[in-house]
Amino acid sequence: MLGNMMQDQLLISGVLEHAIKTHPQTEIVSHTIEGEVHRYTIEDSSKRAKKLANALKKLEIKEGDVLGTIALNGYRHYELYFGISGIGAVLHTLNPRLFPEQVEYIVNHAEDKYIFVDLPFLPIVENVYENIDVEGIILLCEKSQMPAETKIKNLICYEELIADESDEIDWPEFNENTASSLCYTSGTTGNPKGVLYSHRSTILHAWYACAANAMNISSTSVILPVVPMFHVNAWGIPYAAAMFGSKLVLPGPHTGGEAISKLVQSELVTNLMGVPTVWLDLLNFTRENNITLESVTSVLVGGSAAPRAMIKEFQEKHDAFLLHGWGMTEMSPLGTLNAFNSDMVNMDLEERYDLQTSQGKAIYGCQIKIVDDKGNTLPNDGKTFGRLMVKGPAIIERYYKGEETALENGWFDTGDVSTISKDGYMRIVDRSKDVIKTGGEWISSIDLENTAVGHPGIAEACVVGVLHPKWDERPLMFVVKNNLEECDKDSVLNYLSDKVAKWWLPDDIIFVDELPHGATGKLLKTGLREEYKNHLMN
Numbered sequence: 001m002l003g004n005m006m007q008d009q010l011l012i013s014g015v016l017e018h019a020i021k022t023h024p025q026t027e028i029v030s031h032t033i034e035g036e037v038h039r040y041t042i043e044d045s046s047k048r049a050k051k052l053a054n055a056l057k058k059l060e061i062k063e064g065d066v067l068g069t070i071a072l073n074g075y076r077h078y079e080l081y082f083g084i085s086g087i088g089a090v091l092h093t094l095n096p097r098l099f100p101e102q103v104e105y106i107v108n109h110a111e112d113k114y115i116f117v118d119l120p121f122l123p124i125v126e127n128v129y130e131n132i133d134v135e136g137i138i139l140l141c142e143k144s145q146m147p148a149e150t151k152i153k154n155l156i157c158y159e160e161l162i163a164d165e166s167d168e169i170d171w172p173e174f175n176e177n178t179a180s181s182l183c184y185t186s187g188t189t190g191n192p193k194g195v196l197y198s199h200r201s202t203i204l205h206a207w208y209a210c211a212a213n214a215m216n217i218s219s220t221s222v223i224l225p226v227v228p229m230f231h232v233n234a235w236g237i238p239y240a241a242a243m244f245g246s247k248l249v250l251p252g253p254h255t256g257g258e259a260i261s262k263l264v265q266s267e268l269v270t271n272l273m274g275v276p277t278v279w280l281d282l283l284n285f286t287r288e289n290n291i292t293l294e295s296v297t298s299v300l301v302g303g304s305a306a307p308r309a310m311i312k313e314f315q316e317k318h319d320a321f322l323l324h325g326w327g328m329t330e331m332s333p334l335g336t337l338n339a340f341n342s343d344m345v346n347m348d349l350e351e352r353y354d355l356q357t358s359q360g361k362a363i364y365g366c367q368i369k370i371v372d373d374k375g376n377t378l379p380n381d382g383k384t385f386g387r388l389m390v391k392g393p394a395i396i397e398r399y400y401k402g403e404e405t406a407l408e409n410g411w412f413d414t415g416d417v418s419t420i421s422k423d424g425y426m427r428i429v430d431r432s433k434d435v436i437k438t439g440g441e442w443i444s445s446i447d448l449e450n451t452a453v454g455h456p457g458i459a460e461a462c463v464v465g466v467l468h469p470k471w472d473e474r475p476l477m478f479v480v481k482n483n484l485e486e487c488d489k490d491s492v493l494n495y496l497s498d499k500v501a502k503w504w505l506p507d508d509i510i511f512v513d514e515l516p517h518g519a520t521g522k523l524l525k526t527g528l529r530e531e532y533k534n535h536l537m538n
């Protein structure tokens, strides 16, 4: 028997309408590319999103048309999030750090009709212009900033495009499973693959990700997402902030430690969100300048593992709880979060920091389990390693234009290897391809890296498995020094010796000026593994 309740569709336009009615005066602050701070309210922003939606209709954009963006975290990008999806078109965010061949591939594969571009990124489009087929490029700038010369035929100014449009609209009603946005995975191997989110998946994800036991976002939160709006919808924050009336502080290109620290202090930011590398820089800056981030209560860290030293420093120097999360593009992205919970109330701080290095418990909306190579479910005993599988309403079923399902018996294989404890704490051990297989045992490269960065002379560490004549593979460590303390091979090995098992100690340590990072800030190990694969063979 079916229930008797309304069949109201979950649409992104509905999130915007809710925001206008419940918290119209909530601010959206942007540190612009030009350097000044732009400030307006949800009400102002909604009007401009509606002007955009009307302009898109004049450009004959229809439901299902895909519109690209190459833009940073700023108010115009925020307007695109709502204006484009609101009329049933698809917001396709592109990462400006991609190689030209990847941009070309993605624009053509997605069949972008127009691309909205932040002014500094125009060369990215010009570079591939001959090889893509778009109807026009819309520059996110004022008329006075439009370039005098360009090879692009139909170059439109965003401000001019929306200027004379009405700021009222009757949003179209459609099925909540309609596509709303599209994001390609970084594709460290092979071509990037598209993840096509729906209105329903986007709204459910933003809703459950904000619960008290998850990100704990409300109208008193002031959120500074350093996580880019060009990557997995900035972890759903733009929608969540509109749902719950949180103030947004968008940093644009100014994501260095000093700029973030200033923005936190001037806007009284409570919630920081981003990948660990950004916070390393912020912590360095605050340490060197003796600054305490008084207003910050929570720092959401995801994308790669949060080092214990970072968890401790945020707590002890800034009185901020490090909310360690895990997820991926295919999951919208949140899967697990290590929120402050009843297990921690009476816990000794050092013990709590240990626990916080785990990626936390599944949030409601995402089921997790670990399986062996044959797909058999493994025990949640906190020790057994297995392939981490997920299932839920905001998790991918198939890649964009993919013929086949991406699932294995109804579950998605994340490509991560993890343990799960009996009370549900999930701990990422490694990526399946990065785990070091030595003499039949597995070493987690991530654990070794995180332990190493606790050394006072180390800024960043990277561990890869390389061939070994006796043990198949052995760990090789690369280190970037921070020049604050003496740091050589012996001191690193000595530091690690009482923190990891003896057979985990790297066979060699190589000091480098910098480490390679991919377009989303993650360590790129493929090149290092290839270059050094015979390092221990001679």
Ligand code: ADP
Pocket: 185, 186, 231, 232, 301, 302, 303, 304, 305, 306, 324, 325, 326, 327, 328, 329, 330, 333, 359, 414, 415, 416, 428, 430, 431, 520
């Ligand atoms: P994002 O960069 O937004 O997390 P990606 O899809 O680019 O999304 O990358 C997802 C992968 O990043 C995960 O499968 C996992 O390997 C890694 N990852 C994400 N969060 C963490 C974390 N907290 N600890 C360790 N690895 C993580």
